[in-house]
Amino acid sequence: MASIKLSVRGHVAEVLLNRPGALNAIDDEMDRALAAAWERIDGDPDIWVAVLRGAGERAFCAGGDIAVPPTGHDGLSFGGGLTGIGGRLRRLRKPLVCAVHGHVLGLGFELAMCADIIVAADNTRFGLPEARAGIIDHCGVVHRAVRQLPHHVAMAMIVASETLDATRAGQYGLVNEVVPFESLDTAVQAWIDKILRCAPLVSQAAKQATLDGLNTSLEGALAARYQLIDLYSRTQDCQEAMRAWKERRTPEWKGR
Numbered sequence: 001m002a003s004i005k006l007s008v009r010g011h012v013a014e015v016l017l018n019r020p021g022a023l024n025a026i027d028d029e030m031d032r033a034l035a036a037a038w039e040r041i042d043g044d045p046d047i048w049v050a051v052l053r054g055a056g057e058r059a060f061c062a063g064g065d066i067a068v069p070p071t072g073h074d075g076l077s078f079g080g081g082l083t084g085i086g087g088r089l090r091r092l093r094k095p096l097v098c099a100v101h102g103h104v105l106g107l108g109f110e111l112a113m114c115a116d117i118i119v120a121a122d123n124t125r126f127g128l129p130e131a132r133a134g135i136i137d138h139c140g141v142v143h144r145a146v147r148q149l150p151h152h153v154a155m156a157m158i159v160a161s162e163t164l165d166a167t168r169a170g171q172y173g174l175v176n177e178v179v180p181f182e183s184l185d186t187a188v189q190a191w192i193d194k195i196l197r198c199a200p201l202v203s204q205a206a207k208q209a210t211l212d213g214l215n216t217s218l219e220g221a222l223a224a225r226y227q228l229i230d231l232y233s234r235t236q237d238c239q240e241a242m243r244a245w246k247e248r249r250t251p252e253w254k255g256r
Contacts, residue, residue, distance in 0.1 A: 003030035005055075006037045011048040011200070011255070012192055013041045013094075020056030025063060026079065026107055031070035034080025035090075042093045045255050048200035049192055052098045052115060054108075057181075060100040060124070061108025066135070070107075078107055078138070082114040085140025091211055093204050093228075095195050099188045100124050101181055110141035113148055116207065118174065119188050121181040124166040126174070132161035148174055199237050200255045205229045 005016040015037050017024040026034075041050050054060035064070055070078045077083050081090030098115035104126045112118055112126075128145065130136045146154040149164075149172055156162040170178040179187040195203060205228035213221030232238055236256045244251035 004033045011196060013047045014051045017054040017061055023059035023062035023103060024054040025065040026070050027065035027068040028070050031080060035076055038080050038092055047094060048255055049195045050094050050096045059103035062103050063106025063108050079111040083110050083140050085138045095203050097188060097191050099184055105129055106141060110144055113144040117176050117191050119177050120166040120169060120175040121184045122166050122178055123181050126164040126169060128157045129161055131159055199253050201232055201235055201237050205232050
């Protein structure tokens with residue numbers, strides 16, 4: 001059985017972590033498969049949005065597989081390079097929606113935080129079990145957690161392995177939406193539809209500018225030039241946006 005399943009439907013690519021018997025823990029095979037999936041998604045101009053899910057009902061992802069741990073490869077880090085820990089960070093250019101449920105632990109928690117939008121089922125529990133288990137290696141999740149959560153909430157997870165349920169995650173802004181488990185697919189589709197109504201090249205350019213700008217001061221971010229934004233003015237979609245505005249109609253995006 002493949003460790004992940006990659007499917008493309010229209011302008012949407014879905015990546016399914018597919019080791020439900022192991023709570024979708026990431027082993028070296030899955031790590032390499034994820035790298036290949038991100039490569040295909042970013043390399044296909046007809047893919048405008050990516051969705052990341054976990055198979056089964058018990059867990060989105062229980063972290064790294066201790067028995068066969070991911071090692072990183074080709075200079076990339078864990079999670080196919082998205083996490084940036086243990087190697088080079090790969091920023092996915094396309095918007096990424098992550099659907100989480102059940103256990104979201106360690107490396108799985110980190111992988112979810114790499115997404116642009118997180119939709120959580122009401123049975124979701126985020127956790128960092130490293131301190132309680134007495135195991136730590138790289139542990140890049142702490143750097144994202146302390147940036148995406150209130151300081152003391154993150155520190156309780158880091159030093160005391162305190163878990164965080166979906167309701168509190170929503171209150172702290174870690175996730176965009178909390179829904180009943182049986183409504184997770186519907187909620188994710190609603191976010192996909194919202195993104196698909198937007199100009200795909202604008203979404204990609206704005207994402208790049210936002211993330212690159214976080215690496216510097218506000219003054220530096222405001223003064224910088226961003227490649228994808230500069231290139232957008234020469235695209236078919238930019239011209240279509242102007243025509244649609246003048247004709248008072250909904251634009252028809254091509255992603256070109």
